[in-house]
Amino acid sequence: MRLLHTADWHIGRTIEGRDRLEEHEDFFEELVEICNEENIDAVLMAGDVFDSVNPPAKGEELFYESMARLSDYGKRPVIIISGNHDHPERLAAARTVLKKHRIYIQGYPTMEPLRISIDGCKEPLAVAGLPYPSESRLKESFTESNDELQLREAYDEKVTDIFNILTESFTDKEIRIAMSHLFVAGGSSTESERPIEVGGAYTVRATQLPANVQYTALGHLHRPQDIKNAPARARYSGSPLAFSFSEAGYAKSVSVVDIKAGKVADVKDVYLRSGRPLVRWKATEGLAQVHSWIDEKKDNLAWIELDIHVDDTPSMNEIHKIKKAYPHLLTIRPIFPENQSETLPERKHVAIDELFNQFYQRQTGGATPDQELTRLFLDIVNEEEEGGSS
Structure with missing residues (x-):
């Protein structure tokens, strides 16, 4: 069985107030192409479909239209869980209708795994899906203590218990997958992950991820990465677009997972060409250097953050000319010599x-x-x- 693992789409996200819907449209076009070219049997989406609990109407329209094409209109199952940015009820509101098209959406955590028969595959797909497991979404408090260490231990134990329940019925005759949207201790985050929980008490130790699976598909961190010390292969697929300049220079990808019943998962990255890269310009030679880069159309497909070394503040007219010549230049930050005044x-x-x-x-x-x-x-x-x- 061949699966595609993706996460953290954040439909509706802007950058410095600029809309990125066109980039998301290009991503979904490419995602459908990858699924067809790679002969993907099912798609795993590990949370944060949208960037907010109240996404724009155009973003929701793009999501539903894209899911229809991604599922090949019912031929390819798509399994989606909610992330911390998603509204669980809103995301799963159309699940009854979507399920008829083999699009499975889980908003809130449950204790029942999902089992799906895949056309052309002998073994069924068993998915232990755990949407973002916060106290409010689990509808229970992990501990009465305000101590962060105790909360972390209680949270770790709770997530472990849920995964144990979800996977206890799994057998070697199935393709066994776990999927969740959470922060695994030791994972490398970027500035574009905005939840308070990143690096805080809501973390899970890698050793506590489920062992009775062949692969754990994770969402939440935007940098693609394997998780060390996990009992079975576990991975963050990363986000398809770069959402902050801390991600400048990092290639974006989706993960293609080949699995046979009872065997170790084989994973490869498929790198994405859609989405504008984020680039930092450092014009140490001043405005003349910037104009030279503009004339040569340097990074003309990128979102750009500019640091420019100057003696005096550029005039508003000069800034306007630069931004008009390069509409995707987001910020211009003047760097001045050190002030040596008395x-x-x-x-x-x-x-x-x-x-x-x-x-x-x-x-x-x-x-x-x-x-x-x-x-x-x-x-x-x-x-x-x-x-x-x-």
Whole structure:
């Protein structure tokens, strides 16, 4: 049996306010192509379908249309669990209708595994699916203690107990899979995972992952990685798109898993070409270097974060020209020489415009505000003073 493992789609996610729906559309097109080219028998989606509990309508429309094509309109099973960003009830609301098309969605944790017959495969697929297991979604408290270590131990024990129940009926005559959306201690995270639980008390030790399976498909961490010290092969497939500049330079992929009953899983990465890469530009030679890169169309398919070394703050007109020439340049951060000015005089002997000038220099690393900005600041101050005297 050949499975495709993917996770952390985060449909609806933006970057610096920019919509990424087109990138998600390209990803789903590529995902369908991969499933067809690799002869995938079933798809495992390990949580965080959406980026929020209230996703945009266009994002939901894209999800349902893409799942129809991904399942080949009922020929290829797709198994989905909710992640911490998903609304469990909303995600699973259409599960009765979708199940007829062999799309299986699990919103809340249950104690029953999923068993599916796969066309052309002798053995059935058994999936121990555990959607994001928080206290609220499990509807129970793990411990009354506020001690983080005790909470971590109680959480670890609870997740282990659930997996034991889910897999206790598994046999060597089945393809045995576990799937969950959680943080395994030792996993490498990035800045784009936003839940408080990452690195906190809601963690599970790798040794406590289920042993009575051939593969554990994980979601939550956005960097593809195997989990060391797990009893059976366990892996994060990673996100299909880069969601923060901490992921700059990392290739994105999905995992293709080949499994025979009673045998160890064989896993390979299939790298993705869809999605704009995230790139950091460091223009140590100033604006001229930036214009040179723009002329040569450097990284013209990427989202770009720019650090530019300058002596003075670039004008709004200059920034506007750069962003107009390169619409996917998200942020421009000026880097100024170290401020070597002398100790500032006492405030009571300094005019308000000079105080603003000093504040601006401290905040920007030595730049001087232009006259227009200073005048705007003084106008605001004068308005406040007039308002206070009325």
